[in-house]
Amino acid sequence: MSPKSPPPDGGRGPREAPPAYTPYLDPQLTAESANAYTDGRIDVHLDSKLAKSLAKIADEQEEGIFLPPSRSRQEDALGIDLKLNIVIQIVGSRGDVQPFIALGNALQAHGHRVRIATHDVFENFVKESHLEFFPIGGDPAQLMAYMVKNPGLIPQMKTLRDGEIKKKQVMVGQMLQGCWRSCIEDDPVTQEPFVADAIIANPPSFAHIHCAQALGIPVHLMFTMPWSSTKAFPHPLANLVNGSMENPGTANWVSYAIVEWLTWQGLGDVINRFRSSIDLAPVPRTEGPCLAEALEIPMTYCWSPALVPRPTDWPSHIDVCGFFFSDPPSYTPPPELAHFLESGPAPVYIGFGSIVVEDPQKLINTVLEAVSRAGVRAIVSKGWSELAGPPDPNVFYIGDCPHGWLFEHVAAVVHHGGAGTTACGLLNGKPTAIVPFFGDQPFWGDMVANAGAGPAPIPHAILNAQNLAEAISFCLRPEVSTAAREIAIKMKAESGVTTAVASFHRHLPLQRMRCSIIPGNPAAWAYTKKKQPLTLSKAAMNILVEYQRIDPKDIKCFAINPIIIENRRWDPLTGVLSAAMSTGSNMLYSTGEMFYNPYKEYKASQIQRRSERNLSDQQSSSSTPSARRSNSDPFDTAAKMAGAGLQGFGKFTATYFRGVIVDIPYAAAEGFRRAPQLAGEQPKEYGNVHDWKSGAVVGGKNFVGGMTTGITGMLKHPVKGFLEEGPAGAMKGLAKGAIGMATHMPSAGIGLVAYPFQGISRSIEAAFRTKTPKAIVNARLREGFTLTERMQLSKDEKDEVVQVFDVLISSMGE
Template sequence: MGDDNDNNNNHHESPPPYAPYVDPQLTAESGAVHTDGRIDVNLDSKFAKSLAEIADQQQEVTPGHYYDDTTPAQSISCDVKLNIVIQIVGSRGDVQPFIALGNALQRHGHRVRIATHDVFADFVRDSYLEFFPIGGDPAQLMAYMVKNPGLIPQIRTLREGEIKKKQLMVAEMLDGCWRSCIDDDPVSQEPFVADAIIANPPSFAHIHCAQALGIPVHLMFTMPWSSTRAFPHPLANLHSTSMNARTANWVSYGVVEWLTWQGLGDVINRWRATIDLAPVPGTEGPCLAEALEVPFTYCWSPALVPKPWDWPAHIDVCGFFFSDPSPYTPSPDLAEFLQAGPPPVYIGFGSIVLDNPQKLIDTVLAAVARAGVRAIVSKGWSELAGPVDANVFYIGDCPHSWLFQHVAAVVHHGGAGTTACGLLNARPTTIVPFFGDQPFWGNMVAQAGAGPDPIPHAFLDPQNLAAAIQFCLTPGAIAAAEEIARRMQTESGVEEAVDSFHRQLPLDRMRCSVMPDQVAVWTYTQARQSLNLSKTAVNILIEHNRIDAANIRCHAINPIIIENRRWDPLTGVLAAAGATGSNMMKSTGEMFYNPYKEFQRGRRAGKSSEDRRVIGGAGRPPTRSSTSSLSTQPSTQQQQQSSMRRSSNSSEQSQNPFTTAGHMAGGALQGVGKFYGNYLRGVMIDIPHAAAEGFRRAPQLYGETPKDYGTVHDWRSGAIVGGKNFVGGMTGGVAGFFTKPLKGAMEEGAPGAIKGFARGTLGLATKMPSAGIGLMAYPFYGLSKSIESAFRSKTPKVIVTARLREGYAHTRIMQLSKEEEEEVLQVFDVLVSSMDA
């Protein structure tokens, strides 16, 4: 991920997304992971070939869906003021660009909260932004990355128990991200509820928080994370096969996402249960952001990496985020060194921690001498230092934005921020990548001609480093860097990112019906018609008895429905049956494990009770006088003794063998209940629904776009979709059987008629079964959704309470005049009268 483009050299580099564990079979089949964090993607694996088929189908079914580079992005004015939470996991360098973004959003009137690691509290608040701690330690993340620089942990890490620690840290950060959306400010105690979320992908909670709140989410990142045919995933190594190169690039994103989800899926789904969200299906988790078309803004310069042609309109490339540099005065010895000769070459590797820093500094000094240049060497986290040399200056903390103006070229590890800062200052760049996306940026710089090919740190030696430095000093490299800088200086990455964020907002759904410049957070329903109302409008209307609080509910600005998509009936039914079987096996295990757990609990309770009796009988029994004196003790002591007696009685009861046996029987029955519950759900709901969906989507296998009848989220929508699918499937299957041969004959003659007959027959064989099965499957599936929602009421109540509290506080701050309140009432009355009419 990114690093600080105006940083002190000892700041952390953040890791790529964490994957505490993966499916060994999938990993072995799909890709092998190197110690530099990159993945050798096996393009001949079944998984990769399946992804390639999907890529080819998408290219065939949705022509014209891809980005048109000739269409300029349009700016949009957003007069609705929002509460925005920006969730960031990573290093200081990952946080800093969002500081600049947050300040820009503030200038547009939004309230901005930065939610990130606790250690950045002062950094955020010093920038006049609100801060919310999400937990997690960047130093530990960096240490983990040093051991495991990629997505897959090394064997040594498994033995040392690091996986469990990282799972716990990710779970802590997921919970922290959720609380950042609804909790009061930790310092001022001012209520806050998010109206929109901006996040970098490794925060992982973003989509799920947005789903729970029904609000927009927008992802921003410094490295490619969206599938494209233009170039492979930054963490993927592709090897030449018979697969088309562009298809292979697209496949690499699926493999990396799949491996990431394998490590995080269980952690995320366990956390989703705590906020009353259903688990994400294993087939949907890896591609969730793309399936939901979540808006994405990439924070790099299109002068370096243009937007790929196959990224749709909801993905933007806006430019690097640069904040205004702070004033800096160099030390006298640094100023003297800069004036003592020609501009030096900067060499630094930031927060990279090396096992053998002496070897690296020896290599650097030998290369500097061999290239015949002067150098400024950044000590960094590895404390690089060598003997005194008139041509070498060792530097500690110094902002890159100032330093890079005074050097001839830069050599570094390839963090996005450092790369951007060097190029903005027109400095040719040599990148020595260590892990993550660093090789990607090295390749991009080399392709632009602003530097040599990247030199992996394991292959660095005085000869190739000296040759790279000399390449950077050539007229061609200097001219290429100057051209990139010229184009970058015309960009305004932060403002363009703000425009991108505003442009992707569903503003029509966000506006209050009564106060259009405020965001709607409530829906008021009357006579089957509804109004979207802001928190201020609702408070005024309730205060003046215009509405009853019982008739309002939270307004879902951006409903997110995660479907378990089926590609064809065979794989759909097999997947549903497999999931049902897996759940039944788990419940079978509970039939035996639950009684054992209750038995062990009874034994522990009995042992604890016996220990207390031994301790309690260690002295003389209390005499009558002592007992009498006890009755005169303060009530708190009496309560403590009473509590101890109750605890003792409870323990006596727990160790009773009949009680323990009852608990064991109850545990076994609980497992039996889950077993039959999973069986009935699978047979009556999941498998029929998978079959209906699989048959409905089957026409895409032969090039026909399947009909979309909407999504099922409750019993009502289930009945509607079932009815539409029945009518559409029956009429479409029968009509296609006759019309497709005729259409084919008219277009291509006899061969066309044969093709049309085949397609018509396939349509009849898929659409009619979907219609028949779906007539019951979709309503049952919707009914199950409604029942599940009824039991998941805790989090919605929490959100309502938080919204009401924040609304009252907001109304007090606004302090509308009587005239303004009267205007709100009048507009509401007019709207309600039109609803009644």
Template sequence: MGKSPTPDREPTPEQPPPAYSPYVEPRLAAELGDVQVDGRIDVNLDSELAKSLAKVAKQQQDLSPAPEYDEALTAKGIRCDVKLNIVIQIVGSRGDVQPFIALGNALQTHGHRVRIATHDVFENFVKESYLEFFPIGGDPAQLMAYMVKNPGLIPQMKTLRSGEIKKKQVMVAEMLDGCWRSCIEDDPDTQEPFVADAIIANPPSFAHIHCAQALGIPVHLMFTMPWTTTRAFPHPLANLHSASIANVDAKTANWVSYGVVEWLTWQGLGDVINRWRSSIDLAPVPRTEGPCLAEALEIPFTYCWSPALVPKPRDWPAYIDVCGFFFSEPSSYTPPADLAEFLQSGPPPVYIGFGSIVVDDPQKLADTVIKAVEKAGVRAIVSKGWSELAGESDANIFYIGDCPHTWLFQNVAAVVHHGGAGTTACGLVNGRPTTIVPFFGDQPFWGDMVSKAGAGPDPIPHASLNPDNLAAAIKFCVTPEAASAALEISIKMQSETGVAAAVDSFHRNLPLDRMRCSIIPNQVAVWTYGSKKESLNLSKTAVSILIEHNRIDAKQLKCHAINPILIENRRWDPLTGVMSAASGTGENMLRSTGEMFYNPYKEYKRGRAARAAGASGSSQDLSRSTSSTEPASHSTKSPSDHVQSQSSPPALNRSTSEQRQDSFDTARNMVGAGMKGFGKFSATYFRGMVVDVPHAGAEGFRRAPQLYGEKPKDYGTVSDWKSGIKVGGKNFVGGMAGGIKDIIQYPIQGALADGKDGALRGLTRGALGMATKMPSGE
């Protein structure tokens, strides 16, 4: 990977926008905080949800000390000799797709087959980089328009009234389906078969974990903004004001902000995702598990920013890496004569541009820029961008259209832009002081990070932008202090190899031992042959050869799940566990009850529609036969014959017989539909009463010791009846033994430490242990 950024051209209408922010009903967020003009959430840390998350954060901190941290990646130059089919799923703008182009090309050098799955409009962009392309649907232009009007998690009322929310949910459903097809369908152009062996995705694509679960393959997330809970800094979409953290320490407040944002996101998309999961034969994700699902499953994550700007937080585990921005070798560029002449005619100018941002009043923004340049006393290159900032070029201001930032930023004194991660990276790697005017998303976060590093002033929210504060920001950027800070960051970034480090991170987190074919080691195993004690993991090629030479029995082949993913419905205590399971059972029973009555009605309506269509067809046939065989004016039949022919024509006699059969079929289908609904109702009831509720109670009792500071034992996960018996047996023995041990051990320990008082405290704790662990074993 080179040290210069990927050519970052100004967007055109063929290069649209970022991913939309999910919808949640405003009343659900009212308690959590207010929404600012930039879409960020003012998190109310006094809300019930925030308080609950703070308690969880405290318990987690007490029970789980911060993981060991290493500034460098734990391994470099990882050798991966297994050749994989990798699909990279991306939802967003051209700026979101562009880093993964560099990554895809790097993965190709390791012998992998790489498919980029993203919006249709980026097909040429992907194919020009010699990568395979798969369209997932979704209209980036509509997503951009939605983001500009609704920059955060909560949409405006006019958006609710216009029905855009439903349209966006339909679009998300389309993209989820497109992401699934990108894992299993042939190449759209060459028809070459493709089945993914691994998935790389940015979080807003949302399908990643679920596709990986359905296929049993590894998944790796990569992104340019923080998405993992940390105490180091708040979520980029959350505002934490000092007044709201009076009763909560700042680190806990940061941790809570991620839970709040994730909860709001899942409230908007959970139903859409679960409906789609059912279409690929996956069970719904429990409501309590949807938020922070990637963290619960410990999905590997690579962050594509420079640790020189934002170091890796110390509470992030080893499977999360901060690798550096993704850069690639720039293409050659020759500037037009008038631009070259402007650059040579005076001191280096300041670049000002807002990329694909579309504002309501572009002329007002252009006037603000012109006045600020005049007040700051500098020369400027102004990018027209999507807003088409208009003006006449003169001695001090030059307007440009499409121009690669890679080249341009080497020839300016400072940069002013909206704060996209790619543009921020390009400015800093070239050592240019930066002013960020954020509009939405992670842009305020990058503005804050640049400011804290001293490479630019505090970010100026676009709603607050005026000639005075923009001029002051530009003056700050041209100071020696800002230039020195930007140069220091640039020197550190020059030594980073973001793409190569990301490839190493991806390879390091692969379960290579489970992926490798036992006979052809550089191929991926997709089948298992033999018994559990003695088995072979075989690739498709190996199986074909062995079957062709009659070396194995195809009936003994089983699908090999490389990376099984089990989404558990974790319980925190017996009371909430039982209530949650009972609530879920009741909801499913209510849905089944509705199906007992609604499904027969649907069958009745379907039967009526079929009979109406049949009757219409018979009438038309009779009309056609009557008119074509014998016009009434030439009829030779007697009146009685005519009446007889009209009263019982053969066609209608046949239709009546079919009608009776149709009525019988409809009645039969209605009964069947009703019985099917009753069957689901009965199955739901017995599963809930016999399995779900008791298991939830037992699991709640097992985890209850964490409520008084003791880490509960993990007896494994249940994936089938065999593992269920095994886990249940361990839980029974461990629960009974643990309860008896606690009632004996803690009083003795307390008495030895603090005498009578200690013995009483130990007796209380031992009684709690017995009251929770023994019911868990039962």
């Protein structure tokens, strides 16, 4: 697929680059890399510095073909006996929530407890499907309107002037907190305890990885449009602006990285504030974009491979499963609709769903004239724009009607290109014409056209009666109807929901998830008194405590799926420079606090003084000298100003010493250790540093490994080169050995101190981050008690749990 030119402007006005309002991205780099528009799409400039740098990375990647899992592996994954608490976090419209209703019901059928966490307005929709509901806040209508104008929360200049960006960042912050609470809080109505064992989420919910990291549980992303880098097609929100890139695949791959970078610009500070609130360290600014890809988070795409085949360059943790469909609803049409359908040839459906247009009258006039020119009958959906025209025997205006039923009775469908509507039309074998308005809708229009099931999409800005009539006529061609029916046959052979459940199960770390005592229950605790910890479920731990077999002080939360987010270093020079710049920027910020915080205290005291003076004037009879002094006392104000200044100085000092003693040496050690990969060698991995013990272990292993590799390399590489290429090869090997010694040995020496100090630093930080771990412990204890009560285990069954524990402990020895 070749890069596409941007669509016509369509009255969008001046093209303005997104401003840099957060410290996460170089503003000049961002401005030259892309422009974001009010149709929810981004022009990606392929000649920008960022695009060219990313293209080098893409071109250097080895071409690989990753096959999806075999059918037998998927079927085996369906049969797991582990029963989990699963929270499904969804941000978006009703169309975004609906597929996950079908998924939730399928997971329930496997014995899982499923909680849908989404916007408050969808509470009845979720509960009517017999799923648990948890509100995360946020107004989907406002959010969707904002996302249309600011894709990925990338702000337009007009949006900044209107003050909308701050309001929406506040909304996103509230939804992030709501997603976290959905993982550990009781049901808001029944008060039944709930602690998530796994998370499923759509990418725009944004909290998923961070919640999973805090809980140490698996996370699985599912979405209706491509969000993973591929050379097969560009990011759905990207318009590739023709540049000098000769390889279209490279341009496609670059588009994903740039969209992610721009998204992080809009959300980086919001996400890191959220992480701080749940006791997680900030995500490094270089790791925030493409975090899910870097961590290889499992991803399942909910579209039909018959329409969009799975790209061969996607790794095995990315699946394409098919669209999610619920059972078709039972529906009896009103007599007027039934009569219209029976009184002539099958009509064409025309509707634009939740799209709200500025000029509905102009749109309906265009539709009616196109219907007349094409010589067809039509059913026109009023939608949110309330489309309606004069009475016409060939046109029927319809309100709310299930697409699953209606599309069985039409000849073709014309709509805005939402993923759900597109899927429903094709499932019924109907040729499809798409008039995209924003977001991923042009992508689906292109995919339908590429499959031969409809004409090329018509951007709404250039829609007129002539091209719409031509699109309708194109849909009625025999070859187009045949292509649509062939897609329908393939889609009906798929089972999107069943395959998605299998994908979810297949990617679970099942061996780590099982309780050692009750294998059908997920592990939540680790019994650490023995060298080899035992994993215990919530119920098993409660029974063992009840029988006094274990001491609660020997129990800790068990991380089923630890997520480590590291600031990866690629070489010593850039690693040290990056760490030094980060330290310098943090010191500059702390310097500002040294002066600004006392000023804030002074202003607060002035406001307090004015407030007290007004109160004194209004209630002079009740005021007392002590009340008038309170916070406006000059000595108290001076003390607070001094304290605020000292606090800023303390942060400045701590930042300096951390940078000099921990961050910069650690970056140097990691840079030297990873430097051989620049020459095509794979650096040795010695584990992750998460506390003082692991820091000492990694430092020791790196020292031994680095010194050994550096010395032996001086002998091994020349000998190997001589055997392969003679004296010239020996010289090359000698140079390679010298480079290896120059990188491995410095890493060994610096790392002997840097890794332990990094571990000590993280242990100290963990000691101060106790609020969230305590909340998780309390939530798991609360649910464990409720589970034990609900299971109503007999004394014999409890005795059996204790006996299994005793046998396991005795087999482990001391």
